[in-house]
Amino acid sequence: MDPGIVLIDLLNGLSRGMLYFLMASGLTLTFSVLGVINFAHGSLIMLGAYFAWTLLQVIGGGWFFFPIIIFSGIIVGVIGILIEIFFLRRIYESEHLYQLLLTFALIMIIDGLVLEIWGGMPRSMMLPGSLLGAVSIGGNFFPKYSLFILFCSTAVAILVWLFLYKTKFGKASRAAAADVEITSALGINVPFVYCGMFAIGAALAGFSGGLGLAMSSITPGVGAHIAVTCFAVIVIGGLGSLVGTLVAALILGIFEAFGDHYFPQVAMALPFIIMAVILLARPQGLFGRKG
Amino acid sequence: MNGKNRWVLSLTIFVIAFLLICPAFLPSFTLYLLNEMLIYGLFCYGFYLLFSHAGYLSFGQAAYFALGAYSVAIMYKHVTLNIWLPFLTVIAVTAIVATVLGFLSVRLGTLYFAFITLAFAQMIYAIVFRWTSFTGGDDGLPGVSRGMIDVYFLQIDLESPIYFYYFTLLIFLVLVFVLRKLVMSSFGLTLRSIRDNAERTSFIGVNPQRHLLIAFVISAIYCAIAGALHASLTKMAYPELSYWSTSAEPIIMTLIGGIYTFSGPFFGAVIYIFLKTYLMTMIGNWILFLGVVLLIIVLFFRKGVMGFIEEKWGVRL
Amino acid sequence: MSILETKGITKKFAKFTALNGISLEIEKGEIRAIIGPNGAGKTTFFNVVTGKFRPTEGAVYIDGKDITGKRPYEIITYGIARSFQIINIFQGLTALENIALPVLNKHGKNMVLFSRPHLRHDIREECLTVLKEIGMEHEADTLAGKLSHGDKKKLDIAIGLARDPRVLLLDEPTAGLNPQENKAIITLIRKIAQRKNLTIVLIEHDMDAVFSISDNITVFQQGTVIADGKPDDVRQNKLVIDAYLGEDF
Numbered sequence: 001m002d003p004g005i006v007l008i009d010l011l012n013g014l015s016r017g018m019l020y021f022l023m024a025s026g027l028t029l030t031f032s033v034l035g036v037i038n039f040a041h042g043s044l045i046m047l048g049a050y051f052a053w054t055l056l057q058v059i060g061g062g063w064f065f066f067p068i069i070i071f072s073g074i075i076v077g078v079i080g081i082l083i084e085i086f087f088l089r090r091i092y093e094s095e096h097l098y099q100l101l102l103t104f105a106l107i108m109i110i111d112g113l114v115l116e117i118w119g120g121m122p123r124s125m126m127l128p129g130s131l132l133g134a135v136s137i138g139g140n141f142f143p144k145y146s147l148f149i150l151f152c153s154t155a156v157a158i159l160v161w162l163f164l165y166k167t168k169f170g171k172a173s174r175a176a177a178a179d180v181e182i183t184s185a186l187g188i189n190v191p192f193v194y195c196g197m198f199a200i201g202a203a204l205a206g207f208s209g210g211l212g213l214a215m216s217s218i219t220p221g222v223g224a225h226i227a228v229t230c231f232a233v234i235v236i237g238g239l240g241s242l243v244g245t246l247v248a249a250l251i252l253g254i255f256e257a258f259g260d261h262y263f264p265q266v267a268m269a270l271p272f273i274i275m276a277v278i279l280l281a282r283p284q285g286l287f288g289r290k291g
Numbered sequence: 292m293n294g295k296n297r298w299v300l301s302l303t304i305f306v307i308a309f310l311l312i313c314p315a316f317l318p319s320f321t322l323y324l325l326n327e328m329l330i331y332g333l334f335c336y337g338f339y340l341l342f343s344h345a346g347y348l349s350f351g352q353a354a355y356f357a358l359g360a361y362s363v364a365i366m367y368k369h370v371t372l373n374i375w376l377p378f379l380t381v382i383a384v385t386a387i388v389a390t391v392l393g394f395l396s397v398r399l400g401t402l403y404f405a406f407i408t409l410a411f412a413q414m415i416y417a418i419v420f421r422w423t424s425f426t427g428g429d430d431g432l433p434g435v436s437r438g439m440i441d442v443y444f445l446q447i448d449l450e451s452p453i454y455f456y457y458f459t460l461l462i463f464l465v466l467v468f469v470l471r472k473l474v475m476s477s478f479g480l481t482l483r484s485i486r487d488n489a490e491r492t493s494f495i496g497v498n499p500q501r502h503l504l505i506a507f508v509i510s511a512i513y514c515a516i517a518g519a520l521h522a523s524l525t526k527m528a529y530p531e532l533s534y535w536s537t538s539a540e541p542i543i544m545t546l547i548g549g550i551y552t553f554s555g556p557f558f559g560a561v562i563y564i565f566l567k568t569y570l571m572t573m574i575g576n577w578i579l580f581l582g583v584v585l586l587i588i589v590l591f592f593r594k595g596v597m598g599f600i601e602e603k604w605g606v607r608l
Numbered sequence: 609m610s611i612l613e614t615k616g617i618t619k620k621f622a623k624f625t626a627l628n629g630i631s632l633e634i635e636k637g638e639i640r641a642i643i644g645p646n647g648a649g650k651t652t653f654f655n656v657v658t659g660k661f662r663p664t665e666g667a668v669y670i671d672g673k674d675i676t677g678k679r680p681y682e683i684i685t686y687g688i689a690r691s692f693q694i695i696n697i698f699q700g701l702t703a704l705e706n707i708a709l710p711v712l713n714k715h716g717k718n719m720v721l722f723s724r725p726h727l728r729h730d731i732r733e734e735c736l737t738v739l740k741e742i743g744m745e746h747e748a749d750t751l752a753g754k755l756s757h758g759d760k761k762k763l764d765i766a767i768g769l770a771r772d773p774r775v776l777l778l779d780e781p782t783a784g785l786n787p788q789e790n791k792a793i794i795t796l797i798r799k800i801a802q803r804k805n806l807t808i809v810l811i812e813h814d815m816d817a818v819f820s821i822s823d824n825i826t827v828f829q830q831g832t833v834i835a836d837g838k839p840d841d842v843r844q845n846k847l848v849i850d851a852y853l854g855e856d857f
Contacts, residue, residue, distance in 0.1 A: 090590060096402065097348060098589050101546070104539060105585035112579025224536050228413060235406050269417035272410040276395075279407045283399055477708075480701075481718045484709050487698040494658065496684035496713040496771065505719070 004138040009257050011137065015146040017253025018153035021246050022208040023226060024233040025160060026201030032177040032240035033197040036088065036099050040106035041205055042227025043114075044080070046220070048072045048206025049213035050114055053123050065128045069214075073207025080202025084195045107223065115220045122217035145215055152211055157246070160204070164242075173197050177240070232271040236278045238288025247286055295606045310460055314453045323524070324568055326456050328561045329463045330520045331544060335556030336470055337513030338541040343551055344479055345506045346486025347401055350538045351392070351408030354415040355385050355511040357533035359518030360435075361419065361426055364528040367436040374438040374449070374458075381519045382512055389511035390504070397503040409535050416533040431529030435522045449523070459520050466513060471553065473509070482506055514541075543581065546588055549595030554608045558597050609672055611636040611807050612657070612688075612775050617666035619649075619656055619831075626652040628831040630666070634775075639801050639808045641818045644828030645851055650811045651693060653828070654777050658690050659683040670775065684713075689768035690777035693811075695760045697767065699753035703744060706752050706763055707735040710771040738770045742796060758789030762796060769800060776800070778810040782817065790814065797821060819843070827851065 027041045038044075051072035059068060083106065091099050131148050134141035164170035175183040176193045184190045213222070233252060237244030252271055259267035266273075278285060310329075314322055338352050359381045366377035396407045419426045426432065437449040440458070449455045473479055485492050485499045492499050522528045531537060540563075541556075548559020566584075567577060574580050592599060601608045610633040619627040627649045634640050642650050655661045657668050659680040667676040670686045689710075698706050711734050712718050739745040742762045747755060752763060761781065768776055781797065782790045794817045801808055801821060812818045818825065818839075825842045827835040835845045842848055 087586070087590075098593065100348070100405075101542070101585065101589045104542075105582045105589060107536075108578050108582025108585065110582075112576050112582055116576050116579060224534075228409065228535055231406060231409065235403075235410075265421055268421065269414045272413040272417070275410040276407055276414070279399060279403055279410065280395055283403045477712050477717055477720045480705060481709065481712070484698050484701060484705075487700045488696065491692075491696050491698065491767070492709070493680040494684060494690060495710045495767065496681050497709070497718050498679075498681045502719065 004140045005261075007138050008140045008142050009261055010254065011142055011150070012146060013254030013257035014250065015150040015153075015253070016257055017250035018157065019149050019208065019212045019249075020229065020233055020253055021249035022153045022156055022204060023212065024230040024237075024245050024249055025157070025242065026204035026208075027230050028234055028237075028240060028242055028245045029173075029204075030198055030201040031234070032242075033173050034088070034092070034194050036092070036103070037239075038198075038201070039100060039103040039227065040083075040110060041201075041230055042225070043107050043110040043223035044076055044202050044205035045209035045212070045226050045230075046114065046218070046223035047079070047110060048076045048209030049125075049218045049222075050118055050123070050209075051075050051206065052210030052214070053125050053218060054118075056126055061126045061128045063128070065131070069207060069210035072210040073203045073205075076206025076209075077199045077203030080199040081195055083202070084198040088198065089191075089194075107227070111220050111223055114223075118220070120220060122219045124217050125214045127214055143215075149211060153208075156204070156207070160242075163200075169193070169196060229271055232275040234285075235275050236285055238285025241285070241287040244285055244287030295604065299606055299608065307464070314456055319452055322452055322456055324564060326452075326459050326524055327521075328557075328564050329459050330517050330524060331541070331560040331564060332557040333463055333466060333520070334514055334517035335541045335545045335548070335560050336467060337510045337517065338538075339545050339550075339556045340470060340474070340513070341506055341510040342542075342545070343555075344474060344482040344486065345503055346482075346489075347397075347503065347507070348405050348542075349408040349507075349510075350405060350535045351412040351415075352510065352514045352541060353535070353537035354412040354533045355389065355514040356518035356521070356537070357415065357419060357528070357530070358385055358388060359515030359520075360522035360528040360532055361432065362515070363438075363519035364432045364435040364522050365425070367438055367523075368432070372436055372439050373441040375442075377438060378516070378519065381515050385512050385515035386508055389508045393504045393507035393511070397500045397507060408538075412533055412535045412538065416530055416535075419533055420530045426528075426530070429530065431527060432522075433527055435526045435528055437523040437526075455523065459524070462516065462520065466516065467557070470513070474553065478502070478505075543585055545595075546585070547595055549597035549599070549601070549608070550593075552595065552597040552601055552608050555595050555597045559595065562596065610634055610669075611671055612809070613669040614653075614657065615667045615669070617653070617656055617663045617668065619652055619661060620664045626831050627656065627663070630828075630831075630833060632826060632833070632836075634807060634809060636774075636807055637805070639810070639821055639823045641822040641825045642809065642811045642828060643813070643815075643818055643825060644834075647830075648828035649831040650828050651779055652831075654690060654779055654811065657683075658688060658777065684771065684773075687774035688777065689771050689773035689775070691765045691768045691779060691781060693780040693783050695757075695764055697752050697760055697763050699751075701752055702749050703739060703752055703755065703763055704732070704735050704748040706767055707738050707770045708732075710767055711735055711738070714771050735770070738766055741769070741799070742766045743792075758785055758792060761785060761789070761793060765793075765796065774805065775807045775809065778808065778812075780811050780813065782812065782814045790817075794821070 023045055027038060030036060030038050052069050055068045055072060056065070087102060087106070091102050127145060131145050134143050135147065164174060172183070172188045172193050175188065176190055180190060233248045234245055236252070237248030252274065255270055256267060259270050313325065317325070334356060341347050341349055362381045362384050363377045366380050370376060392411050396404050399407060420428060437455050439449050440447040447454055449458055481497055481502055485502060489499050518532065544559040544563045545556045546559065547562050548557065549555030570580065571577050588595065594602065597608050612634040614630055614632050617627050617630040618625065630653060644650055652661065656663045659678050659682070662677045667674055669675065670688060673686065675683050675686055708731065711731060736745050736748060739748055744759060744762060747759065752760065755763065765778060765781060778797070781793050785793060798821060800806060822839055824837060825839055826833055827842060827848050829851045834847045834851060835842050
């Protein structure tokens with residue numbers, strides 16, 4: 001095994017892993033604070049990609065690329081606020097099944113709207129010239145954009161950490177995640193926290209979609225596919241644990257990168273094999289709490 | 292038997308009678324549709340047993356649907372057209388896979404159970420997708436036969452739409468009858484108690500996992516038989532049948548019909564397929580429409596159509 | 609030989625020791641009360657005996673047979689049943705169905721796939737008999753979730769009773785009841801206590817009830833037994849009085 005190639009595979013894995021983390025982090029935050037598993041999360045990610053695509057068509061690429069991706073994230077965040085207020089709120093008290101079905105309905109509505117607005121043709125984004133091409137690392141080539149994804153995802157991850165631990169809202173969210181009744185009794189506006197947190201989760205999803213799908217083709221079906229990978233990540237990492245999501249995402253990313261290279265036949269099923277193994281050996285995931 | 296129940300019985304007999312004689316006057320397209328409704332009805336009943344009675348939501352029942360579809364397609368193509376062995380294979384393969392996967396899955400609580408069924412469904416999807424030589428991979432298997440019945444002196448080629456319809460109808464009626472017995476039995480009561488309070492059942496002496504496993508395997512077999520019939524009807528088998536979102540269809544159909552009503556799964560399938568066929572031409576964007584319908588049901592009409600009627604009329608349907 | 613015996617039961621949860629070396633012997637037909645301040649480990653003890661938890665150390669014997677670490681549904685077949693402090697019934701089923709389940713289990717008929725033993729005359733009669741004993745036969749077809757709080761508690765106990773156990777563990781049967789409901793439950797317990805073949809172990813805080821019904825009392829504190837004996841002896845035991853300092857005793 002050529003160490004240079006191994007390094008490339010590793011970097012590839014890290015880049016994918018951090019992207020998975022970014023994508024799944026919104027799901028984890030939503031679950032830990034609101035207690036709801038948002039099945040439509042994949043669709044929100046996809047939505048971010050489509051918004052970014054449209055904006056790029058209208059405004060043009062180049063220096064606008066990164067701001068556009070951020071802005072797409074914000075748009076999806078706003079949509080998240082609307083979803084929380086008009087739909088999610090009604091089912092917090094219901095059985096888990098109905099919460100699940102509601103978010104499932106949202107998948108179909110979002111996917112359907114996407115089909116309606118953007119059509120079924122695969123779309124691809126125009127990357128700015130500065131991010132195209134590859135750099136030479138240890139004598140081998142590594143796509144510049146993958147490095148870009150790695151840097152952006154890590155930066156956003158740090159921002160999220162700072163937000164959760166250093167800001168008032170972040171602390172309130174963590175309190176609500178731990179114990180809603182006490183948090184409410186302390187005078188913290190829990191509905192506002194719920195809404196805000198869902199919006200942030202949605203914004204992260206939208207942003208990760210724009211960032212992550214820039215190199216792939218975007219179709220209305222891509223949401224369901226990403227969703228199921230995110231579920232694998234959060235189950236492996238442990239529901240509600242952000243650290244777990246990070247570790248699981250990196251593990252999956254690295255396994256996939258090496259898997260694609262050395263065991264392509266199995267690569268497709270790999271996340272689910274790991275997911276099943278974890279569910280059987282340690283259902284609460286790597287970092288989840290039992291019970 | 293009081294007056295209302297007599298009505299229900301009469302209606303049931305009427306519906307069955309209708310199903311028996313309608314090939315005489317229905318156009319072939321409508322017959323095809325009805326055939327689909329019966330098949331999806333079976334798929335829904337598989338899901339219904341596991342969910343409405345045992346209380347376990349599975350994203351993986353579509354995997355058994357696919358298993359049934361592929362088993363029958365491959366058996367018809369390579370082994371024999373006579374229905375007995377292919378269907379026996381469907382049941383055997385499903386029973387084995389479902390017992391293994393089910394045994395691993397039922398140890399988990401309802402949430403993790405849903406996730407592991409999702410994981411297994413995706414794994415089966417990946418296997419079907421990749422094993423191109425055996426399953427045709429991404430393209431699937433076209434030209435699936437409808438088989439024929441060959442027993443002693445009786446030889447019926449099921450390619451004919453009418454014969455195949457009766458074949459499906461017979462299987463449907465028998466399996467639904469069996470399910471009815473199952474659901475009303477003490478096994479059904481025990482399942483419902485597990486759904487209600489799994490912890491307490493173990494303190495009564497009931498082994499919840501064993502009961503759940505039995506329900507899981509029976510459910511899988513129903514889904515697989517539906518899948519086998521579906522492959523024959525549409526003459527196709529393809530990997531997407533196993534994808535986790537395909538499992539959503541029986542869930543939604545059963546919800547529309549009435550998730551806690553015995554006739555819910557069948558009427559749910561009927562309504563769903565009817566709407567899909569006739570509204571598709573008008574509305575075009577079926578997914579969006581379905582999403583809105585599901586949203587309305589989840590927020591306002593949880594009991595579904597039959598459940599709603601049940602409540603208004605005061606009967607059990 | 610004692611019908612229920614535990615030897616050195618210790619249960620640790622991570623760093624917390626809930627039970628430390630509990631050794632009890634309960635005789636057939638006895639009515640034993642287990643009392644102690646909150647958090648003393650009484651319910652944990654029940655959980656270990658009925659198989660919900662596996663003890664870290666120690667053993668449990670029913671009628672001389674070792675049942676340590678077995679699963680609840682296995683232990684039940686040895687003749688132990690229990691009720692729960694927080695109501696733990698089948699809210700979505702009728703009262704009759706709630707009773708039918710343990711009755712069916714007793715007859716080994718939970719898995720009958722096609723017929724309906726629970727609707728058969730003899731099984732139904734048996735269920736109604738149990739319901740009559742708790743004074744609820746007229747509520748047979750009422751949904752358990754719609755019963756009054758006191759009735760739900762009675763049903764909880766009846767579910768355990770319906771299996772005709774040799775040992776019945778009652779976990780705070782009067783918890784959360786108003787004085788009237790309380791009296792009804794105590795009367796019920798007194799009634800079933802008269803059954804010759806039944807051994808009752810009860811966790812209770814209602815001291816009047818405890819002292820009037822029990823043959824023997826065991827006192828728990830912080831996971832250990834600090835006193836064990838006849839009601840009068842326990843009542844005067846200094847350790848026990850200290851343990852309850854500040855509480856109604």
